Amino acid sequence: MSIEYLQVAEDEGEEPIELPTEDDGTLLLSTLSAQFPGSSGLKYRNPESKSFRGVRLSEGRLHPPPDGGWGSQMFYCVFPKENKRKSDDNLENSTAKTKRMETKLRCTDLIVLGLPWKTTEQNLREYFETFGEVLMAQVKKDPKTGQSKGFGFIRFASYESQMRVLAQRHMIDGRWCDVKVPNSKEGLIQQVPCKVFIGRCTEDLTADDLREYFGKFGEVTDVFIPKPFRAFSFVTFLDPEVAQSLCGEDHIIRKKNRGVSVHVSNAAPKSETRGGGAYGNPRSARWGRSSWPKPRRWIRWSGRLWHIPTTV
């Protein structure tokens, strides 16, 4: 039995790669992703109308065009679109820009922290498949006992799924788990913080209060309130631009017949504030410490002091 291959290229004018199809004639999205990481689908030129046609995707399988199958025509990758575009970005067009975006929007492995001991790789995969195709799921275990270490890794095929998953906490087998870009990958991919720090919270401010209030600026994907009460909390937005736009501001959250004045600022990783002194620098943690070496001077930004690096 011979395997059928189809020609796929990243874009028009790019060198194609031949990809093998399955017994039922479909192409697995995972086969596509293996060669074109981050690709979320396929399209081809309709010879008559000259416009692009999308290839049907169902349950991780790409189906051959109903008229004439895969044939010998060229198929092109589709990548998840940035859902937000600034107006002047539209002026700057085409390939250079597209290329740049593709390298930034590549998926990476993601670490899943706080897993219940009983969670298996199969459980992990099944949970995250509701967000999109999962290319890899692993639970780290003690090699001797086989006991889970309580964390694992996952990788998605599409950047959109990755963004969604990063923007919220996850209830997996009865425990809240965090998904993050692993420390080893920091600096290799672009990360704009979606999470903000809310200072001056009062004890009666609930997660629902915060969700409702901040929800009017954009979709809120997570609210974290430390227990016991600590007078601060974290709010995560789906859109990092919304998060950034609020940083540095004071907001009044209505509570019965009074208002609580809270302060919004960047959420700096705890490791930063612990290790190197009184102030954290969110950039060094998000973009990789190595690219931001010795601090030289300070600036005030978003209501607090930040280091400015000596060199770039």
Added chain:
DNA sequence: GTTGAGCGTT
């Protein structure tokens, strides 16, 4: 009472 726990034998 203004910064959250945890990071990969390949």
